Amino acid sequence: MRVSLFITCFNDTLFPQTGQATVTVLERLGHEVDFRPEQTCCGQMHSNSGYPREALTLVRRFVETYRDAPMIVVPSTSCTSTIRAQYPRLAAGDSALLAELDTIIPRVHEFTEFLTRVLEVEDVGAYYPHRVTYHASCNALRALKLGGAPRALLGAVRGMEFVDLADIEQCCGFGGTFAVKNAEVSTAMLTDKMRAVLATGAEVVTAGDNSCLMHIAGGLSRLQAGVRAMHIAEILACV
Amino acid sequence: MKTFPEIAHTELRDTQLRRNIRKATTTIRARTARVTAELPDWEQLRDAGQAIKQATLRDLDKHLLQLEERVTAAGGSVHWARDAEEAREIIIGITRRHGATRAIKIKSMTTDEIDLNPAMHAAGIEPIETDLADMIVQLMDDTPSHILVPAIHRNRAEIQALFEDKFGQGKLTDKPTDLTAAARLYLREKFLNTPVAISGANVAIAETGSVCVVESEGNGRMCLTLPRVLISLMGIEKVLPRFEDLQVFLQLLPRSSTGERMNPYTSLWSGVREADGPQEFHLVLLDNGRTKIMADEAARETLHCIRCSRCLNVCPVYERTGGHAYDSMYQGPIGAILTPQLRGYEKAGSLPFASTLCGACYEVCPVKINIPRILIHLRAGATDARRAAHAIDPETVAMKAALWMFASQSRLGAAQALGRIAQRAIAHDGLISRLPGPLSGWTDTRDFPALPAQSFRAWWHNRAHPK
Numbered sequence: 001m002r003v004s005l006f007i008t009c010f011n012d013t014l015f016p017q018t019g020q021a022t023v024t025v026l027e028r029l030g031h032e033v034d035f036r037p038e039q040t041c042c043g044q045m046h047s048n049s050g051y052p053r054e055a056l057t058l059v060r061r062f063v064e065t066y067r068d069a070p071m072i073v074v075p076s077t078s079c080t081s082t083i084r085a086q087y088p089r090l091a092a093g094d095s096a097l098l099a100e101l102d103t104i105i106p107r108v109h110e111f112t113e114f115l116t117r118v119l120e121v122e123d124v125g126a127y128y129p130h131r132v133t134y135h136a137s138c139n140a141l142r143a144l145k146l147g148g149a150p151r152a153l154l155g156a157v158r159g160m161e162f163v164d165l166a167d168i169e170q171c172c173g174f175g176g177t178f179a180v181k182n183a184e185v186s187t188a189m190l191t192d193k194m195r196a197v198l199a200t201g202a203e204v205v206t207a208g209d210n211s212c213l214m215h216i217a218g219g220l221s222r223l224q225a226g227v228r229a230m231h232i233a234e235i236l237a238c239v
Numbered sequence: 240m241k242t243f244p245e246i247a248h249t250e251l252r253d254t255q256l257r258r259n260i261r262k263a264t265t266t267i268r269a270r271t272a273r274v275t276a277e278l279p280d281w282e283q284l285r286d287a288g289q290a291i292k293q294a295t296l297r298d299l300d301k302h303l304l305q306l307e308e309r310v311t312a313a314g315g316s317v318h319w320a321r322d323a324e325e326a327r328e329i330i331i332g333i334t335r336r337h338g339a340t341r342a343i344k345i346k347s348m349t350t351d352e353i354d355l356n357p358a359m360h361a362a363g364i365e366p367i368e369t370d371l372a373d374m375i376v377q378l379m380d381d382t383p384s385h386i387l388v389p390a391i392h393r394n395r396a397e398i399q400a401l402f403e404d405k406f407g408q409g410k411l412t413d414k415p416t417d418l419t420a421a422a423r424l425y426l427r428e429k430f431l432n433t434p435v436a437i438s439g440a441n442v443a444i445a446e447t448g449s450v451c452v453v454e455s456e457g458n459g460r461m462c463l464t465l466p467r468v469l470i471s472l473m474g475i476e477k478v479l480p481r482f483e484d485l486q487v488f489l490q491l492l493p494r495s496s497t498g499e500r501m502n503p504y505t506s507l508w509s510g511v512r513e514a515d516g517p518q519e520f521h522l523v524l525l526d527n528g529r530t531k532i533m534a535d536e537a538a539r540e541t542l543h544c545i546r547c548s549r550c551l552n553v554c555p556v557y558e559r560t561g562g563h564a565y566d567s568m569y570q571g572p573i574g575a576i577l578t579p580q581l582r583g584y585e586k587a588g589s590l591p592f593a594s595t596l597c598g599a600c601y602e603v604c605p606v607k608i609n610i611p612r613i614l615i616h617l618r619a620g621a622t623d624a625r626r627a628a629h630a631i632d633p634e635t636v637a638m639k640a641a642l643w644m645f646a647s648q649s650r651l652g653a654a655q656a657l658g659r660i661a662q663r664a665i666a667h668d669g670l671i672s673r674l675p676g677p678l679s680g681w682t683d684t685r686d687f688p689a690l691p692a693q694s695f696r697a698w699w700h701n702r703a704h705p706k
C-alpha cells in the first residue's frame with residue numbers, strides 16, 4: 001500500500017526519530033511511504049487556543065497537501081483527533097471544503113490504529129528487551145477510542161517486560177497551552193502521573209503521542225528519575 | 240477579579256483540601272461508575288436525556304407558557320425574572336409581604352447564582368440554609384466548593400468545632416451520628432417556626448404544572464411541606480414537556496450524582512392543596528442570560544445540564560484545585576463553560592482555559608454535553624474579547640507568527656534551522672532547563688527537549704537525495 005506520512009510539525013521539529021521509526025515499521029511491513037514536504041501543522045494549537053480562523057488556514061493547507069493521498073498515517077493521537085473532530089467544525093459554512101474533508105478524513109489514521117485496524121497486524125516483528133509501561137493519552141482513549149490496540153502491539157514485542165500503568169485514564173496534565181497558562185495545576189497532575197510511572201519500576205514509558213511524552217519525560221528528567229520516554233513507533237521499530 | 244490560575248496557586252498548597260477532594264472524588268467516581276455500569280440501557284437513557292433536552296429547548300417558549308398556565312390553574316403563582324436583580328426583588332417582595340424575618344432554604348445553586356442570601360440579609364431577612372453541607376458553609380461564612388457537596392473542603396473536626404460554637408448544645412464528639420443529631424436539633428426549630436421556604440427546582444413538568452426537587456437528607460422535604468409559603472426559583476431550561484420525561488431524569492440524576500440507584504427523597508407537587516403543605520406557592524422563572532446562551536448554537540447544549548456534578552468528580556483539574564478556584568457556584572467542567580457565559584469573558588475569561596481538554600467530563604455526562612467542544616468554542620470568544628481590548632496582544636502576535644511559519648514549508652524549515660542556532664546558549668545535553676518569558680511556566684518544573692541536529696524533513700530529504 002502507498003502510505004502518506006503526516007509527521008506533524010511537532011514530531012518534525014522535535015522528534016524526528018519518531019517519524020523515522022514510523023517509516024521503518026511501515027516499510028518493514030511492505031508498504032511504500034511517501035512524505036509530502038508541503039505539510040506543516042494540523043492547526044491543533046491554534047484551534048485549541050482560541051484561534052479558529054488561523055486554524056482554518058491550516059485545514060486548507062492539509063486538504064491541499066493530501067487531497068489525492070490514498071492513505072494518511074499520523075504518529076500522533078492528538079493531531080489525528082484534531083483532524084477528525086475539529087476539522088469539520090472549523091470548516092463549517094464552507095460546503096466545498098466540508099465535502100473534501102468528507103473524503104479525506106476517512107483516509108486519515110493514527111499510527112497504531114492503522115496497524116491494528118487497517119492492516120490488522122499486531123506483531124510487527126519487534127524485539128525490545130526492556131521493562132516498559134504505556135501511558136494511554138486522553139486522545140487515544142477517548143477521542144480515537146483505540147482501546148486495547150496499542151497494548152496489543154506492545155504485547156507482541158519480543159523480549160519486552162510490560163507493566164501496566166495505574167490510573168491509566170488520568171490525563172498527564174499537558175493540555176497544550178494549558179501546561180503554560182496553568183503551569184501549576186499542570187504540574188500537580190504531572191506529579192501524580194510520574195508517581196504512577198515510577199511505581200511500575202519501568203525503564204521506559206511509551207505512548208502514541210509525543211506531546212504527553214515530552215511532558216512526562218520533562219518532569220522525570222528534572223527529577224533525575226532514570227526513566228526515559230519513547231514513542232510507541234520507536235519501540236516497534238526495534239529489532 | 241482573580242483568574243483561575245491565580246486562585247489555583249493558593250488552593251494547590253492546601254494539603255488538607257487536596258486530600259479531602261481526592262478522597263471524595265475517587266470514592267464517588269467509583270460509586271457512580273458502578274451504578275451506571277449496572278444498567279443495561281444506560282447509554283440509551285443518556286441518549287434519551289439528550290434528545291429530550293434538545294427537543295425541549297427548541298420549543299422552550301411553548302413549554303414555559305404551558306407550565307405557567309398549569310401552575311396557575313393549580314393555585315400557584317408564576318413570576319418571570321429577566322435577571323438576577325428581578326428575581327431577588329420578587330423573592331424578597333413575597334417574603335416581606337408575609338412579614339417574615341427569616342426564610343428557610345433548600346440547597347439551590349440558582350439562588351446562589353442570583354446572590355440571594357446577601358440581598359436578603361440587606362433586606363433584614365435571615366436566610367437559613369438547611370442542607371447540611373450548605374448550612375456548614377453558611378455558618379462558617381464560607382463559599383461552596385462543589386455543586387453537590389458544598390463543604391467537601393472541610394473536615395469533621397472543623398465541623399465539630401463549628402457546631403459547638405453555634406448551636407449552644409455544649410460539647411460534641413466528631414462522630415458523624417452525633418454531629419447530624421446536633422444539626423437535626425438545631426434545624427427542627429427552624430423548620431417549625433419559619434413561615435417562608437425558598438427552594439430551587441430540579442425539574443418542572445409543563446403538562447401537569449408540577450415542580451420536582453430531589454435530595455438525600457429529607458431536610459428539603461421539611462422545607463417543602465412545613466412552612467405556609469413556598470417560593471421556588473428555577474432556571475427556564477429546567478422545564479420538561481411531559482410527565483413521562485421525568486422517569487428518564489430520575490434515573491440519570493441520582494446514578495450520576497450521588498451514585499445512588501434512587502435518591503432518598505423525591506418531592507413532586509402541583510400548585511397548592513388545601514390543608515396539605517404550603518398554602519401559597521410561587522414559581523419564579525429565571526432567564527439571567529439563558530436565552531442568550533440558547534441563541535449561540537455552538538454553546539446551546541450547556542443548558543442541557545442537570546447539575547449532577549459527575550463532570551466535577553471525574554475532572555483531573557477539579558481534583559487538584561477544588562471548587563474555589565472557579566470563583567463561582569458552578570465549578571469544574573460545567574462551571575468552566577457556564578460561568579463565562581453567564582458573567583462574560585471580562586469576569587470569567589480564564590475559565591475556558593482551565594482544562595486540558597482530556598474529555599473525561601464528556602465521557603460521563605448523563606446528557607452527553609460535549610464540554611471540550613464548548614470549551615474550545617468559548618476559548619475563541621475569550622481570545623476575540625482579549626484581542627479587541629488590547630492594541631497589541633502578545634499571545635496573538637505569537638500565534639500569528641506561528642501561522643506565518645506554518646503557512647510555508649520553507650519558512651518552517653528555516654525556523655527549525657534558526658532555532659538550532661538560537662538554542663545554543665540555553666540547551667545542554669539535549670535539554671533546555673530554562674525558557675524565557677511566559678514559557679518559563681514550563682521549565683519551572685519540567686525540562687524541554689532541545690531541537691535535534693536534524694528535523695524529520697531534512698532527514699527525509701537527505702534520504703531521498705543521497706549526496
Ligand code: SF4
Nearest residue numbers: 544545547548550604
Ligand atoms: S455538565 Fe453533565 S456531568 Fe456536568 S453537572 Fe451537568 S449534567 Fe452533570
